[in-house]
Amino acid sequence: MKLYEIAEQYQNIADLLNNPEFSDNDDVITALKDVQDDFDHKVQQIVFLAKNIESEIEPIDVEIKRLQAMKKARQNHGERLKTYLKQNLQATGIHKVDCGLFKVAYRETEQSAVEIDEDLFLANNLREDFVTVKITPNKTAIKQALKDGEDV
Template sequence: MSTLYDLTGNRATLLNQAEDGTIDPEVLQDTLESLDGAIEDKAEGCVQVIKQIEADANAIDSEIKRLSDRKAAFLHNRDRIKKSLKDNLEYAGIRKVKTPLFTISVAKNGGKQPISIDQNNLQADVFKIKREPDMDKIRERLEAGEKVLGAELKPHGEHLLIK
């Protein structure tokens, strides 16, 4: 059985022979119909494989979501238990507990001290200025025929559409 690559190559060769006039028109027609049928069969097979791969990928996505949800539930339970333990130790005035397996302590957070801000009342000189290209404005100018240094319109690509 020929591959899709071989079949399309044979078809191109056959069409070249037809342009040269080195092949009988009746043989050309029969061979083209045969090749086109084989190409259609191969294309249909490719689409079936594509659909199976998409189904497998969707099944994996579903399993990832299920496991992510399960992980989130575990971590939520962990956080709830840790908060309860911390709150109860603080309520009892206990800062440290030593057991044969663990040492548990209520410790101050490290790192930078947290800041509370109200963006509406902040002074202007403490904001970062982020420079970002305005893609809509660039596209508008390029489509109008203007030159924009550092930008150009690219041609639309093509994609395979399966219905």
């Protein structure tokens, strides 16, 4: 029997005890005690089940960490192999290898941008060909102008 069914039975019997006709009936009192025992037993079983489920969480977490570490190790190993291959392709000057099932190609890429400290650069450099100016609307001023009735 399910816990909610036992609770329903308990409530029905308790309602009978509230009725003056059955309040002193020993059979009803005994039935209530029996249902209370069933309820207590069912609660105990549910608590045991919950604790059992909770006890499974830590080993699962440990296994997740183990698998994540294994995944990271495999990723790192793959990256090291790619770096190893790249270094040896650079060293030999060979840029393409046809292996039958796949092709390996390597090429040098040029640096696409220069990283600089913008504040330091702007403080020391005002050449127009090195600087771009971005014009953006001043939303605060536009809002104030609309409030003042100006045509924007």
